């Protein structure tokens with residue numbers, strides 16, 4: 083069994099949950115925050131059988147779109163972390179960041 | 192060391208935290224949402240020594256009860272994911288879903 | 301690749317996010333609750349290359365401070381979990397609890 087941890091954008095979370103159910107996958111959703119933009123995003127935990135990992139990644143890729151955002155990112159160099167750089171920067175936030183981890187034991191209690 | 196990730200129902204979270212402390216286990220609790228029912232639940236992260244995994248699962252099983260819920264689940268077939276099926280469905284939500292993952296390194300900084 | 305899961309105190313979360321960005325690390329932040337004190341803390345998910353694990357742990361150790369807290373911890377012996385012990389106890393809450401897990405597959409969709 084594998085645990086798929088996917089960080090997706092909030093705008094795709096509703097559709098992603100529906101697409102996973104339609105494809106027969108079970109999932110749990112966590113509210114999260116991006117380390118760089120510090121804006122809200124969504125982290126999905128999806129436990130699947132080993133041979134289903136490709137299919138789950140495909141379902142997520144189809145739903146989650148990359149988007150451009152114009153932002154004032156955190157400027158670590160700034161003396162206090164509360165001041166933002168005055169130069170807006172355009173970043174492309176990916177559709178989904180997907181990590182797959184091994185599950186050594188699974189139980190429905 | 193192992194990381195036990197347990198998805199439990201909100202109604203059991205308070206008692207589960209107390210039972211884990213009483214059994215000598217440390218844990219961290221995350222608010223989460225079910226992929227199917229889209230209602231709130233709780234995800235526990237519990238780092239334990241390898242030989243303690245059985246005991247932790249037992250503590251969780253004893254506290255977390257399966258419950259029946261009558262719901263209007265998400266109907267992925269619906270053209271827009273916002274319309275729910277008009278036929279209420281009874282589902283049994285399990286007491287706990289438990290995943291155990293290997294921890295390759297642990298540190299208290 | 302490795303997934304670093306670090307539980308840190310809320311007071312350090314802002315600075316930790318900045319320090320990770322400055323060191324070139326990407327991260328995702330989850331709001332969490334301690335199993336014992338039941339007060340808010342922060343769980344970071346940081347996906348890094350294998351050879352960067354030492355560096356990430358160092359960045360976290362430098363920012364996250366251990367602190368003493370006087371608390372009325374949950375007394376599991378109490379008949380109802382809602383009554384707190386009347387004897388305040390001083391606990392030292394660590395700077396960070398760090399778990400490192402193997403990632404078998406990583407994908408940017």
Ligand SMILES: Nc1ncnc2c1ncn2[C@@H]1O[C@@H]2COP(=O)(O)O[C@H]3[C@@H](O)[C@H](n4cnc5c(N)ncnc54)O[C@@H]3COP(=O)(O)O[C@H]2[C@H]1O
Pocket residue numbers: 089115116117118119120121123173174175176177178179321324325326327328329345346347348
């Ligand atoms: N130091 C930096 N310099 C310049 N640009 C930077 C940067 N760090 C991030 N970005 C850009 O900003 C977007 C949002 O990052 P954020 O950290 O808020 O939100 C991230 C974060 O929550 C998560 N994430 C990405 N890589 C991660 C990793 N290795 N570990 C944990 N979470 C990660 O996925 C979200 C989307 O990431 P994605 O890469 O698609 O999109 C990133 C990337 O395009």
Ligand SMILES: Nc1ncnc2c1ncn2[C@@H]1O[C@@H]2COP(=O)(O)O[C@H]3[C@@H](O)[C@H](n4cnc5c(N)ncnc54)O[C@@H]3COP(=O)(O)O[C@H]2[C@H]1O
Pocket residue numbers: 103106107108109110111127128129130198224225226227228229230232282283284285286287288
């Ligand atoms: N496609 C479907 N068709 C018919 N019935 C369905 C279904 N998906 C889920 N259910 C039913 O609804 C209950 C609640 O699911 P939900 O996804 O909201 O809440 C889930 C979810 O948050 C988590 N979970 C379960 N399996 C998971 C997995 N493989 N990966 C990640 N999270 C999982 O545990 C919670 C409880 O799951 P549990 O299996 O005990 O109980 C499930 C199951 O009985």
Ligand SMILES: Nc1ncnc2c1ncn2[C@@H]1O[C@@H]2COP(=O)(O)O[C@H]3[C@@H](O)[C@H](n4cnc5c(N)ncnc54)O[C@@H]3COP(=O)(O)O[C@H]2[C@H]1O
Pocket residue numbers: 212215216217218219220236237238239307333334335336337338339341391392393394395396397
């Ligand atoms: N049964 C007990 N008896 C006496 N004192 C106890 C105790 N359980 C915890 N403490 C003390 O209280 C502090 C806060 O614990 P809490 O569970 O709220 O907050 C914890 C918890 O959220 C997380 N954590 C620690 N160990 C963990 C583990 N093995 N698995 C998952 N999360 C863990 O890290 C936070 C900080 O932990 P840290 O060890 O630095 O600091 C702990 C520890 O000093």
